[in-house]
Amino acid sequence: MDSFAEQTPYLEVQSLSKQFGTFPALQQVSFNSRRGEFICVLGPSGCGKTTLLRIVAGLESQSSGSVRIEGRNVSGLPVSKRNVGIVFQSYALFPNLSAAQNIAYGLKQHRSQRQQTRQRVAELLELVGLAGMGSKYPAQLSGGQQQRVALARAMALSPGLLLLDEPLSALDAQVRAMLRTEIRQLQQRLGVTTLMVTHDQEEALTMADRILVMEKGALVQNGTPLEVYDRPATPFVAAFIGSMNFLSDAVKESDAVYRVGGCRLMVAGENGSRPLAVGGKATIAIRPEDIMIWADRREVPNTVLTQVQQLEYRGPLFRVALKLQGCAEKAAVIEADVPSEKIRRLNINPAMTLPVQLPSDRLRVYGA
Amino acid sequence: MSAAPPPLTDAAALPAVPSGAGVWSALNSELWIKRALILLACLWLLVGVVLPVAQLAGKSLQDAQGGFVGLTNFVHYFKTPALSNSLVNSLGVAAATTLAAVVLGFVYAYALTRSRIPGRGLFRGIAMVPLFAPTLLNGIALIYLFGRKGLITLGFFGTLPGVDIGVYGPVGIIISEAMYAFPQAVLILSIALGMTDARMYEASASLGAGRLRTFFTVTLPGIKYGLLSAVFVCFTLAFTDFGAPKVVGGSYNILATDIYKQVIGQQNFTMGAVVSIVLLIPTVLAFAVDRIVQRRQLAMIAAKSVPLHPRPHRVRDLCLFGFCTLVAAGILGFYATAAFASLVKVWPYNLDLGFWHYHFGGTGGGGYAAFWNSLRMSAYSAAAGTAITFASAYLIEKSRGLQRLRRTAYFLSILPLALPGLVIGLAYIFFFNPTAWEFFGLRVPNPFSFLYGTMAILVVSNIVHFYTVSFLTATTALKQLDSEFETVSASMGVPFYKTFSRVTVPVCLPAILEIGMYYFVNSMATVSAVIFLYSADLPLASVAVANMDDAGDTAPAAAMSVLIVAANVAVRCLYTGLTRNIKRRSQAWASV
Numbered sequence: 001m002d003s004f005a006e007q008t009p010y011l012e013v014q015s016l017s018k019q020f021g022t023f024p025a026l027q028q029v030s031f032n033s034r035r036g037e038f039i040c041v042l043g044p045s046g047c048g049k050t051t052l053l054r055i056v057a058g059l060e061s062q063s064s065g066s067v068r069i070e071g072r073n074v075s076g077l078p079v080s081k082r083n084v085g086i087v088f089q090s091y092a093l094f095p096n097l098s099a100a101q102n103i104a105y106g107l108k109q110h111r112s113q114r115q116q117t118r119q120r121v122a123e124l125l126e127l128v129g130l131a132g133m134g135s136k137y138p139a140q141l142s143g144g145q146q147q148r149v150a151l152a153r154a155m156a157l158s159p160g161l162l163l164l165d166e167p168l169s170a171l172d173a174q175v176r177a178m179l180r181t182e183i184r185q186l187q188q189r190l191g192v193t194t195l196m197v198t199h200d201q202e203e204a205l206t207m208a209d210r211i212l213v214m215e216k217g218a219l220v221q222n223g224t225p226l227e228v229y230d231r232p233a234t235p236f237v238a239a240f241i242g243s244m245n246f247l248s249d250a251v252k253e254s255d256a257v258y259r260v261g262g263c264r265l266m267v268a269g270e271n272g273s274r275p276l277a278v279g280g281k282a283t284i285a286i287r288p289e290d291i292m293i294w295a296d297r298r299e300v301p302n303t304v305l306t307q308v309q310q311l312e313y314r315g316p317l318f319r320v321a322l323k324l325q326g327c328a329e330k331a332a333v334i335e336a337d338v339p340s341e342k343i344r345r346l347n348i349n350p351a352m353t354l355p356v357q358l359p360s361d362r363l364r365v366y367g368a
Numbered sequence: 369m370s371a372a373p374p375p376l377t378d379a380a381a382l383p384a385v386p387s388g389a390g391v392w393s394a395l396n397s398e399l400w401i402k403r404a405l406i407l408l409a410c411l412w413l414l415v416g417v418v419l420p421v422a423q424l425a426g427k428s429l430q431d432a433q434g435g436f437v438g439l440t441n442f443v444h445y446f447k448t449p450a451l452s453n454s455l456v457n458s459l460g461v462a463a464a465t466t467l468a469a470v471v472l473g474f475v476y477a478y479a480l481t482r483s484r485i486p487g488r489g490l491f492r493g494i495a496m497v498p499l500f501a502p503t504l505l506n507g508i509a510l511i512y513l514f515g516r517k518g519l520i521t522l523g524f525f526g527t528l529p530g531v532d533i534g535v536y537g538p539v540g541i542i543i544s545e546a547m548y549a550f551p552q553a554v555l556i557l558s559i560a561l562g563m564t565d566a567r568m569y570e571a572s573a574s575l576g577a578g579r580l581r582t583f584f585t586v587t588l589p590g591i592k593y594g595l596l597s598a599v600f601v602c603f604t605l606a607f608t609d610f611g612a613p614k615v616v617g618g619s620y621n622i623l624a625t626d627i628y629k630q631v632i633g634q635q636n637f638t639m640g641a642v643v644s645i646v647l648l649i650p651t652v653l654a655f656a657v658d659r660i661v662q663r664r665q666l667a668m669i670a671a672k673s674v675p676l677h678p679r680p681h682r683v684r685d686l687c688l689f690g691f692c693t694l695v696a697a698g699i700l701g702f703y704a705t706a707a708f709a710s711l712v713k714v715w716p717y718n719l720d721l722g723f724w725h726y727h728f729g730g731t732g733g734g735g736y737a738a739f740w741n742s743l744r745m746s747a748y749s750a751a752a753g754t755a756i757t758f759a760s761a762y763l764i765e766k767s768r769g770l771q772r773l774r775r776t777a778y779f780l781s782i783l784p785l786a787l788p789g790l791v792i793g794l795a796y797i798f799f800f801n802p803t804a805w806e807f808f809g810l811r812v813p814n815p816f817s818f819l820y821g822t823m824a825i826l827v828v829s830n831i832v833h834f835y836t837v838s839f840l841t842a843t844t845a846l847k848q849l850d851s852e853f854e855t856v857s858a859s860m861g862v863p864f865y866k867t868f869s870r871v872t873v874p875v876c877l878p879a880i881l882e883i884g885m886y887y888f889v890n891s892m893a894t895v896s897a898v899i900f901l902y903s904a905d906l907p908l909a910s911v912a913v914a915n916m917d918d919a920g921d922t923a924p925a926a927a928m929s930v931l932i933v934a935a936n937v938a939v940r941c942l943y944t945g946l947t948r949n950i951k952r953r954s955q956a957w958a959s960v
Contacts, residue, residue, distance in 0.1 A: 059768075059855055078399075080861040092852035094871045095957045106860025137957035157860060 008071060010035040010193045011056070011161060016065035018051050018217075025051045027217045028065070033210075036191040038184065040204035043214035044240065049197045050165060052214070056195060057163050058082045069161060082161070085154030085192075089166040091146050093138040099149045100125065100134030106157050124152040127186065144175040151183065155190065162187070164196035168203060180206055201241045205229060213237045235366050238285055245291075245334040247284040247324075248368065252276050258284060258365065261324075261332075263304050268361040281368040288319065290362035291336035293354065295346055302358045308350050309333060311343070318343045322356060398863055402763060406773050409760035413780035415816065416832045420795035421787065423805075427641035427798055434806060441642045451626070451639075455646055458607055458622040461538055465545040465606035470598050472546070473553025476695055479688035480554070481561040484680040486689070494696040495554045497703060498547050500936040502893040504913045505929035506544035507615025508922060509706035510535055514543075517716050519705060525716055540616030545606040547702065552605060553598045560594020561587075566676040593661050600658040604651050608788030610896040611910075615917050623647045624896070627790050631797075631900065641798070644791045655786035703933070710926035725927040733916045733924070734907025739931055742909035745823060745898075746891035746935075749830040753887040757835060758880055761842035762872060766854055766864075785836035789896025792833055797900050800825055821903040829901055830891040838883040845879030846872070877950055885943040889936045 009032035018026040026048045033039050041049040054060040056067055058079035066075040074082050093102050100121045107117045125131050128148035138146050147167060154162060167183070168176045184207045187194050198204055204211045205225045213221040213228060213236075221233040232238035235246065250260045255278075258265050265284060276282055294300070306322035317337050324332045336356065338348070348354065431437045446452045476495060480488050498506070513519050514535035523530035533539055568590065572582045588595075610624040617625055623643055631640035713720040728735030760781065764774050784792075800820045804811045819825040849872065857867040873880065895910040902908050909932050916925040 057859065059858075079855065079858045084859060086856060086859045088850075088852045088856065090850050090852060092850045092856045094853065094875075096871060096874045096954065097957075105857070106862055139957050153856075153860075 009033055009068075010037070010070060011195070012066075012068040012071075013052075013056065014066045014068070016052065016055060016067070017063045018048070018055060018060070019063045024217050026055070026062070029214075029217075029219045030065075031212055031219065031222055033193055033195070035193055036188075038187055038194045038207060038209045039196070039212060040208035040210070041195065041197045041212045041214060042201060042204040042241070043199065045199060047214040048217040049199075049214050051217075053163055053165055053195060053197045056161075057084055057086055083157075083159050084161045084163055085157065085159035086163045087147075087150045087154045087165065087167045089169055091138075091150040091170075093146055093150055093153075095138055098135050098137055099130065099141065102138070102149055103134075103153045103156050105153060120156065124156055127155070128152045129182075142175075143171050144179055147171065147179060148182075151186070155192070160193065162192045162194040164194065166198055167196065169198070169200070176203075183207065205241070213240065215240075232364065235283060235285065238364065238366075243288050243335065244285050245288065247286075247332060247334070250282045250284045250365075250368075252278050252280045252282055254278060256360075258282060260284060263324075265302050265358060265363065266360040267363045267365055276365070276367050283366045283368050285364040285366060286334070286358050286362055288335045288337040290359060291322075291334065292357040292359060293336065293338055293342065293346065293348075294357065300357050302360050302363075303355050304358065306334070306354050306356055308348060308352050308354050311348070311350060313340075316340060318348075320348065322354065325353070398858075399769075402767050402864065403770060403773065405759075406763045406767065406770060406777055409756075409763060410773065410777045410780060412756070412760075413777070413783070416828060417780060417784055417787070417835075420799035421791070423798045424641050424644055424791065424795040427638060428645045430638060432636075432638050441638060442645075445639070445642050445646065450621075451643070454621040454623050454626045454643075457538070457620060458624070458647075459650070461541050461545065461613075461622060462603050462607035464538075464542045465549055466599055466602040468542065468546040469549035469553045469602045469606075470557075470595070472695060473550055473598060473602075474557050474595070475688070475691055476550075477554050477557035477561055479692050481558055482676070482678045483685050483688045484678055485685050485692065491692045491696055492554075492558075494699055496551050497699055499551045500889060500893065500933050500940065501703065502895055502910045502913060502929055502932055503544065503548050503609050503611030504615055504895060504910065504917065504925070505611075505703070505706055505933070506547050507540065507612040508709075508913075508917060508926050508929060509702050510540050510544055510612075510616050511922065512705050512709040512715070512926070513702070514540070519716075522716060525719070536616055536618030537620040540618075541613045541620065541622070542606075544612030544616060545609055547699070548609060548612065549602040549605045550699075552601050556594055556598040556601060557591065560591035560597075562675075563594075564590040564676055566674040569676060593664055596661045597658055600654040600661070604654050604788075607654075608647060608651055608790065608896075610790055610899070611914070614895075614914055624788070624790055627794065628899070631794060637794075637798070640794055644794050647788060648786075648791055651788055652786045659782065706926045707930050710923055710930050712923070715923060725923040726931075728912075728924055728928070731916050731921040731924045732919055733912030733921075733928065734909075735912070738907035738912040739909045739928065739935075741823075741906055742892055742932070743935060745826050745830070745908065746888045748823065748827045749834075749891040750884040750888040752827060753831040753834065753838060754880055754884040756831060757838040757883060758842045758873075758876070761839050761846055762868060765843055765846040766849075766851075766872075768854070781839045782836055784832050784834075787833070789833050789894055789898075790900070792829055793897040793900030796825060796829055796897075821901075821906070823906060825901055826898055826906070826908070829897045830887065830894065833894065833897050834887055834890045838886055841879055841883050841886070842876070845876045849875060874954075877954075878947055881943055881946055881950075885939060888939050892932050892936050892939075 011033040013032070014030050016026055016029045017024070029048075029052060031039075041052055043049045051060060055062045058074065058077055058081070062075065066073055068074065069082060069084075079086075094105065097105065103121045103124050104117050107113075107120060109117070121134060122131070125134050128151055130145060130148055130152070133141070133145065136145075138149065141149065150167070164183075168179055171179065180203060196203075196207065205228075208225055211221070211223060211225055211228045212219055213233075215234075215236050221228055221237050223231075223233075228237065229241055232241065232244070235244070238244040239246075247260050250258045250265070253259050253264070256267050258267060267284070294303075305325045307325055308320060309323050310321040312319040312321070314337075317339050320336045320338050320343075322334050322336055324334060342348075428441055429436060429438060431440070476491070479485055480492055485491075511518060514521055514533050516532075518535070519525070521530050521532050535543075564587070568586050569582065572586050577585065608624060610628065613620075613622050613625050614628070623646060627640050627643045627647065630636045630643060709715055710725050711721045711723065712718070713722060713724055734741070760777065764777050764781070767774060800814070800816050802814055803817045804813045806812075819828070853867060853871060854864055857864065857871075893910060895914055898908055899911050899914060902911050909928055913925045913928045913932070916922075916928065
């Protein structure tokens with residue numbers, strides 16, 4: 001924290017916009033990244049995340065805005081001059097070249113440097129755990145191994161910025177989980193600033209230092225995984241990452257008190273996106289795992305009566321659909337995640353009446 | 369952020385960023401190279417295709433002295449039955465050929481793809497035999513079979529009662545053209561039939577549909593675009609072919625032979641241009657519709673399908689086997705007759721066999737010099753054509769940005785498919801022959817006139833004539849390559865031409881060889897474009913066939929045709945060998 005290098009952002013993206021004809025693919029996106037930070041750009045398909053990555057890479061030109069890497073304005077430079085390594089979704093490994101040849105592709109091919117190149121390739125193969133596999137062709141490698149070759153190739157020129165475009169989406173679930181950890185460890189070991197695009201929330205939550213959530217070309221939240229999950233900035237973020245129950249038609253009665261139909265809910269702090277005036281309309285949100293179910297009907301605040309509608313078994317837990325009674329005017333249904341053990345112990349079954357607590361510190365308020 | 373002090377570490381290692389326009393020109397030199405190359409591809413097609421055809425169209429609107437007369441020539445054409453009857457004749461012959469070729473081709477392709485008959489590979493190979501032959505040979509073979517002294521007309525030299533089918537005229541033309549179009553129909557329909565999703569048949573069967581119902585509700589709709597494409601391709605082939613009608617047409621006039629007669633016989637270039645335009649219009653229409661149809665078809669096969677494995681069915685397989693055997697025997701017999709006739713001393717009186725007619729002494733045409741020239745021309749066309757086609761397909765397919773330029777280049781690359789060889793040949797006369805062009809009294813010196821009468825113009829005409837199919841083959845191969853190869857290379861600072869030579873070309877080598885073979889075989893066999901362009905000191909084999917046949921030297925014409933087929937088969941074998949070799953070497957990396 002004491003040197004300038006630590007303080008100056010490694011990557012600065014300022015008011016980046018991109019227009020495809022009349023379609024705004026990116027709208028005024030700005031963010032910074034520290035050196036060595038792992039940033040995930042998360043969003044549904046078509047939200048502009050890949051466009052953002054391609055502009056940062058220099059593969060696409062922006063309509064306006066700027067990209068700076070280590071303080072230098074690279075906005076007008078082509079990809080070859082930006083010192084970035086890229087791993088694509090398809091890996092784009094050259095099929096007619098061996099793993100080692102793929103990795104050496106961007107390295108100097110002079111006769112005088114042959115020994116150095118060979119050494120560097122061996123080093124990189126070792127790094128990604130493929131030592132001794134250099135002579136194999138991509139078609140002879142598994143999906144996960146191909147992924148690692150692509151990663152080694154991207155790192156061959158020691159880029160300052162590593163760009164990953166959905167690097168894991170072509171792999172099956174088990175390999176994906178393993179590579180998630182591996183890539184993260186590798187990234188931390190090398191200390192390379194990394195920008196990864198993904199539509200997989202789990203990937204973003206487990207790998208990133210920071211998550212940028214995008215919706216329709218705009219950046220809607222920029223925060224740590226914890227912040228993004230616990231305090232989603234908008235209902236969109238809340239619904240996109242994890243599950244969220246929404247109680248609409250809430251009215252603010254006074255500070256920290258909201259009325260939903262016949263119920264009154266206390267909200268700890270103003271967890272909302274923007275301060276609301278008394279009498280203002282709001283939507284109250286709570287995650288399924290935050291809903292508390294008590295064995296006895298004790299008098300705790302924010303307890304509402306519900307009727308169990310459906311139990312969906314999910315292994316370690318049940319997702320329980322609960323119909324709110326008297327609370328909302330419309331027959332609102334909320335979902336709660338309840339550990340299987342608790343379901344059995346409390347003998348919860350369909351049609352039974354169940355009081356649940358909506359803890360005030362777990363409620364989020366969004367202005368309607 | 370700009371107020372922040374400059375970073376102290378590492379920054380020194382990076383090049384300082386110069387400012388201003390100089391950065392762009394220096395750093396995006398690759399982009400400029402690409403832009404220049406695509407522009408060059410457009411220019412080449414402009415000179416090779418657009419300008420000559422425009423010149424031809426212009427000529428059709430002028431009188432013999434070069435004055436503009438509007439549509440007068442066309443009015444004259446349509447008011448003179450001796451001329452305009454040919455249009456009706458051509459359309460009729462093309463329609464009949466299309467019907468025959470598509471129906472036969474469909475059953476044949478069905479047998480190849482949807483049955484379990486033995487020898488499917490052999491049958492497929494035999495169906496492709498006509499592709500190696502000049503269409504002149506179809507006519508010659510027909511004359512040896514059904515002509516006045518034909519094998520069948522004479523009843524196998526008197527052993528059987530003979531039949532005369534009156535081969536000179538529409539009947540002969542239709543049979544030759546059907547032979548010519550048949551391989552194309554089989555190819556297109558095999559692909560269409562091979563693409564169908566097995567699940568559709570399972571669904572149909574599970575819903576209780578019978579064979580006939582399944583055929584009309586699943587099979588036919590599934591191949592409708594292929595069927596339409598086959599119809600248009602066969603129609604165009606038959607409508608524009610010159611070789612076979614030249615030999616067996618007799619006094620039956622069609623457009624293609626009319627152009628030749630007008631230009632070579634009567635030296636009436638204006639009327640030649642007019643007939644060319646009349647020939648061009650239906651061809652361009654068929655081409656346009658075919659393009660639309662093909663686009664639809666591409667959309668249809670986007671989804672993954674499960675290949676169909678036909679189950680044995682005795683009666684069906686037996687019928688189809690009989691059919692294929694008959695057709696295959698017909699094709700082989702057809703060409704075998706011509707080969708046999710070329711070896712016979714005096715047909716049909718002295719059946720001694722030998723190579724008398726292969727000396728080409730005492731006949732016109734140029735003999736072995738012509739054959740040698742044809743080989744050279746075909747080799748040059750194959751080499752230059754493959755390089756140009758593949759490189760421009762690469763630039764168009766794999767460049768980013770430059771949308772408008774690339775789209776123009778693509779359109780120009782597809783255009784030659786609509787141009788019959790005769791039209792190309794005649795257009796080239798108009799474009800390349802004069803030392804200066806006249807535009808509204810303005811004289812513009814022709815920078816290309818030095819090409820006229822040389823080997824170069826023959827090669828150029830062949831490249832243009834067979835451009836589109838090669839271009840599409842290259843494009844298809846390139847499309848199968850990951851679109852990020854170029855991006856990945858750029859991110860590593862490797863210039864695109866290096867990736868082109870190290871990755872793109874090696875991976876696409878099978879397609880490149882296929883293009884080369886296609887150019888060679890077609891350049892050997894074609895007569896239509898080159899018959900207007902060859903010069904007396906540069907005779908060609910296929911033209912020699914036409915001229916010898918014209919002079920009544922049918923047997924040497926057959927002999928020369930056999931040489932052409934032999935050369936083509938040899939090149940085809942070479943191609944197969946090379947391809948096998950490449951496959952073996954690339955086994956390690958080629959995904960099966």
